[in-house]
Amino acid sequence: MIVEDDAALREMLRDALEKRRHTVITAADGREALARFRPSIVDLVITDLLMPEEDGLMVIMKIRELKPSTRLIAISGGGMAGPGSYLMMASKLGADHVFSKPFLPSELVQKVKELLG
Amino acid sequence: MSDQNINRPVAGGLAEQGQNPGAAAQLSALAGGIAHDLNTVLTTIYGYTEQVLEILGDDNPEASEQARRIISAADRAKVLTGQLLSLSHRSAQEKVAVRVADVIAETIDFIRPSVPSAIQIRRMLKLPEATVMAVPAQLFRIFLNLLLNASQAIGDMDGTVTVTLDRPDKGTGAGDGEMPDSILITVRDTGKGMDTETAARIFDPWFTTGRKTGTGLGLTVVSDAIKELGGKIGVDSEPGKGTTFSLWIPSVFFGSLPEKS
Numbered sequence: 001m002i003v004e005d006d007a008a009l010r011e012m013l014r015d016a017l018e019k020r021r022h023t024v025i026t027a028a029d030g031r032e033a034l035a036r037f038r039p040s041i042v043d044l045v046i047t048d049l050l051m052p053e054e055d056g057l058m059v060i061m062k063i064r065e066l067k068p069s070t071r072l073i074a075i076s077g078g079g080m081a082g083p084g085s086y087l088m089m090a091s092k093l094g095a096d097h098v099f100s101k102p103f104l105p106s107e108l109v110q111k112v113k114e115l116l117g
Numbered sequence: 118m119s120d121q122n123i124n125r126p127v128a129g130g131l132a133e134q135g136q137n138p139g140a141a142a143q144l145s146a147l148a149g150g151i152a153h154d155l156n157t158v159l160t161t162i163y164g165y166t167e168q169v170l171e172i173l174g175d176d177n178p179e180a181s182e183q184a185r186r187i188i189s190a191a192d193r194a195k196v197l198t199g200q201l202l203s204l205s206h207r208s209a210q211e212k213v214a215v216r217v218a219d220v221i222a223e224t225i226d227f228i229r230p231s232v233p234s235a236i237q238i239r240r241m242l243k244l245p246e247a248t249v250m251a252v253p254a255q256l257f258r259i260f261l262n263l264l265l266n267a268s269q270a271i272g273d274m275d276g277t278v279t280v281t282l283d284r285p286d287k288g289t290g291a292g293d294g295e296m297p298d299s300i301l302i303t304v305r306d307t308g309k310g311m312d313t314e315t316a317a318r319i320f321d322p323w324f325t326t327g328r329k330t331g332t333g334l335g336l337t338v339v340s341d342a343i344k345e346l347g348g349k350i351g352v353d354s355e356p357g358k359g360t361t362f363s364l365w366i367p368s369v370f371f372g373s374l375p376e377k378s
Binding site for chain 2: 006008009012013015016019050054055057058060061065075077089092093101102103104105106
């Protein structure tokens with residue numbers, strides 16, 4: 001599952017992962033992500049952190065509760081407290097890996113492959 | 118990404134206090150917001166260009182070379198957004214007079230959605246006007262770390278995190294004698310607590326309590342930040358009863374409440 005409020009980035013990441021034969025569902029914010037999350041079909045979630053409605057930190061917390069084995073990747077581009085603060089918090093809340101924007105999507109695809117084993 | 122979200126953690130307190138609401142702070146926030154949005158766009162550019170390169174393979178060296186130049190151009194733009202963010206953060210690193218209660222409130226508002234609903238967060242701020250000289254974002258990180266640790270110490274159980282802001286009692290703690298002009302902030306949780314040996318090592322770098330999450334750096338960062346403010350931090354904990362972190366920070370203004378006798 002990809003949770004990202006920027007439509008262009010969301011679709012690019014979907015394309016990149018579908019080319020690697022992953023089945024991808026997307027959500028434009030945290031609230032939509034939690035509504036669409038199904039423990040039986042979602043193995044990994046990539047989530048932006050600063051989003052309208054429920055933010056990515058909430059997504060990480062809730063999904064850790066709903067299905068603790070879900071692999072989680074946080075992506076973030078900043079904020080007044082600095083991108084490190086949000087990504088650090090995402091790690092503390094249980095994200096398996098974090099990427100600071102901008103990043104090479106090929107590296108994210110590789111990390112997805114590693115996490116899904 | 119909305120500007121409201123980007124500015125959420127620390128900007129409100131400054132503006133409300135009228136300490137630094139001027140052009141520099143606004144420019145800093147603007148630079149940070151633009152850099153953030155550009156970094157999102159750059160990630161999309163990187164991604165599609167990588168896909169084009171993959172589709173081209175070895176079939177069209179000229180087109181591949183041009184696609185690689187797009188990535189090089191994006192790399193240069195990445196340096197520029199990094200400089201913008203650096204400018205934004207450097208501006209946000211200046212110490213200003215900060216009302217501590219405002220930052221505590223902002224941190225609680227920030228963390229509340231991420232804390233399980235079975236955990237109450239209470240605040241008992243007897244000095245709502247108390248002011249310290251600090252970098253607002255640094256103060257925010259201190260409270261963020263302590264509140265997050267407190268929440269994680271309670272975990273899935275019912276519990277309470279209590280934040281207090283007061284003058285140190287005369288005759289006790291680091292606020293007496295050595296730091297007569299300090300305020301005392303405590304963050305108390307009703308979580309699982311720690312034994313004496315663990316509490317003694319809790320500020321050591323890389324030390325963790327064995328939880329799956331966390332790098333073991335959070336409290337070291339907090340401790341260093343408190344020292345940077347000229348303050349002190351202490352911990353009092355008992356297994357099964359919870360933990361209290363106490364922060365003594367020099368204050369430049371206490372507000373109108375009388376001093377404790």
